[in-house]
Amino acid sequence: MKISLIGAGNLATNLGRALVDAGHVVCQVYSRTQASADALAEKLGCRGVSNLDEVVTDAQLYIVALKDSALSEVLPELIRGRNYALWVHTAGSVSMPIWEEYGLKHYGVFYPMQTFSKAREVDFAEIPFFLEASGKMEMDILKNVASSVSRRVYEADSEQRRYLHLSAVFACNFTNAMYAASARLLEEHGLSFEVMLPLIDETARKAHTLHPTEAQTGPAVRYDRNVIDKHLTMLDEHPLYKELYELTSRIIHDAKSI
Amino acid sequence: MKISLIGAGNLATNLGRALVDAGHVVCQVYSRTQASADALAEKLGCRGVSNLDEVVTDAQLYIVALKDSALSEVLPELIRGRNYALWVHTAGSVSMPIWEEYGLKHYGVFYPMQTFSKAREVDFAEIPFFLEASGKMEMDILKNVASSVSRRVYEADSEQRRYLHLSAVFACNFTNAMYAASARLLEEHGLSFEVMLPLIDETARKAHTLHPTEAQTGPAVRYDRNVIDKHLTMLDEHPLYKELYELTSRIIHDAKSI
Numbered sequence: 001m002k003i004s005l006i007g008a009g010n011l012a013t014n015l016g017r018a019l020v021d022a023g024h025v026v027c028q029v030y031s032r033t034q035a036s037a038d039a040l041a042e043k044l045g046c047r048g049v050s051n052l053d054e055v056v057t058d059a060q061l062y063i064v065a066l067k068d069s070a071l072s073e074v075l076p077e078l079i080r081g082r083n084y085a086l087w088v089h090t091a092g093s094v095s096m097p098i099w100e101e102y103g104l105k106h107y108g109v110f111y112p113m114q115t116f117s118k119a120r121e122v123d124f125a126e127i128p129f130f131l132e133a134s135g136k137m138e139m140d141i142l143k144n145v146a147s148s149v150s151r152r153v154y155e156a157d158s159e160q161r162r163y164l165h166l167s168a169v170f171a172c173n174f175t176n177a178m179y180a181a182s183a184r185l186l187e188e189h190g191l192s193f194e195v196m197l198p199l200i201d202e203t204a205r206k207a208h209t210l211h212p213t214e215a216q217t218g219p220a221v222r223y224d225r226n227v228i229d230k231h232l233t234m235l236d237e238h239p240l241y242k243e244l245y246e247l248t249s250r251i252i253h254d255a256k257s258i
Numbered sequence: 259m260k261i262s263l264i265g266a267g268n269l270a271t272n273l274g275r276a277l278v279d280a281g282h283v284v285c286q287v288y289s290r291t292q293a294s295a296d297a298l299a300e301k302l303g304c305r306g307v308s309n310l311d312e313v314v315t316d317a318q319l320y321i322v323a324l325k326d327s328a329l330s331e332v333l334p335e336l337i338r339g340r341n342y343a344l345w346v347h348t349a350g351s352v353s354m355p356i357w358e359e360y361g362l363k364h365y366g367v368f369y370p371m372q373t374f375s376k377a378r379e380v381d382f383a384e385i386p387f388f389l390e391a392s393g394k395m396e397m398d399i400l401k402n403v404a405s406s407v408s409r410r411v412y413e414a415d416s417e418q419r420r421y422l423h424l425s426a427v428f429a430c431n432f433t434n435a436m437y438a439a440s441a442r443l444l445e446e447h448g449l450s451f452e453v454m455l456p457l458i459d460e461t462a463r464k465a466h467t468l469h470p471t472e473a474q475t476g477p478a479v480r481y482d483r484n485v486i487d488k489h490l491t492m493l494d495e496h497p498l499y500k501e502l503y504e505l506t507s508r509i510i511h512d513a514k515s516i
């Protein structure tokens with residue numbers, strides 16, 4: 001599979017490496033600045049270009065890993081003369097019909113759902129890929145490519161991707177907010193947040209073997225009014241945490257009775 | 259250190275093993291039923307007893323790992339004639355003054371904050387111990403014993419233990435409730451909760467190196483009203499999740515401006 005990589009940011013860098021490691025030929029890297037195109041191209045053993053005219057016309061797959069806002073700027077010129085190939089973008093929030101505007105026949109979405117820590121080394125094998133394609137042939141190609149770098153490959157349409165993002169807000173952003181509330185309560189009482197890490201790790205590990213509805217523990221699931229009321233009193237000085245405690249306890253208790 | 263272990267439940271079993279592995283002498287195990295006393299005693303290479311009269315009188319440390327409700331039933335008879343020794347209980351929610359009622363001089367709390375998964379093997383080295391004692395000498399002894407089985411040993415008074423529990427409700431029980439909400443939203447759209455595990459793991463791992471207030475990502479911390487409003491609309495059929503989304507977003511946004 002001869003691949004042209006459009007973009008040289010964090011995602012393009014990690015993805016490019018994983019593709020080359022998996023034996024694919026990334027024939028060139030395009031970036032708006034020559035320096036960043038060259039930096040990534042060197043790692044991948046290919047050529048870097050910063051001029052849209054220089055993008056090869058004979059790649060089989062064009063992977064566009066640009067910021068959402070840059071897509072509409074460069075796509076029209078990029079696609080012209082290359083519209084027989086398979087085009088995919090990597091943006092979870094951009095729906096697939098964007099490609100139809102450019103008169104493409106073969107297109108799709110190639111979305112690795114990853115966290116945004118820049119400093120951290122990414123293990124692509126564990127990153128889930130969500131694929132959407134204009135047809136069966138295109139989907140088969142994308143599945144082959146994705147499966148060569150990750151063991152978690154799924155099909156998901158644009159609507160499902162919207163709910164993936166919403167679900168990630170709960171499971172990751174809001175989880176982190178629970179950690180932050182915990183940290184604040186501990187620190188106000190002379191305890192370090194660090195003491196909570198073993199329990200946090202165990203809570204995450206448990207989710208691998210037990211559905212979270214089954215894994216629920218604590219005063220709310222038992223509806224232990226005695227403990228709940230004591231905790232609410234302890235939160236008198238944190239009205240928002242108090243509200244959060246009451247609401248989440250209600251959600252936990254309701255989920256049990258569904 | 260000659261230790262008498264009062265209790266043969268999940269905690270007593272794990273703790274007894276860890277103490278023996280660390281080179282302590284657990285001289286006997288007491289349980290209300292002879293069978294469970296024997297079962298644990300066999301693992302620890304000592305004698306099991308189920309009669310309070312048979313509990314040795316010459317142990318240096320008595321570790322009481324019974325259910326909270328059983329404490330007041332057996333303690334008066336247990337302590338009589340053994341009140342020169344050091345007595346500790348393992349119950350996070352029981353405050354220390356309970357010991358004063360029994361005329362003890364040397365006492366404390368020896369609380370390993372652990373999760374409640376019965377099936378899972380416990381690595382004591384990672385479990386934080388919170389210690390409270392009637393004096394410096396008693397604290398030094400407890401620190402020595404705790405440090406021999408765990409690398410996370412802290413002092414915490416009864417008030418701090420109450421806030422430890424409250425903080426754990428946020429960091430573990432409520433975190434699990436966020437996983438459950440995420441699972442439900444995914445499953446309603448034909449996606450498996452499993453797809454979220456890599457992000458969940460990464461969120462927990464990040465807490466080891468970055469304070470959760472610093473690690474916060476997502477639409478709420480940016481106060482991206484556009485995404486927030488879209489998400490709220492997507493939650494129209496889940497009024498409690500919608501309320502949770504709004505409240506947590508407000509908490510995240512407020513924490514940023516503290």
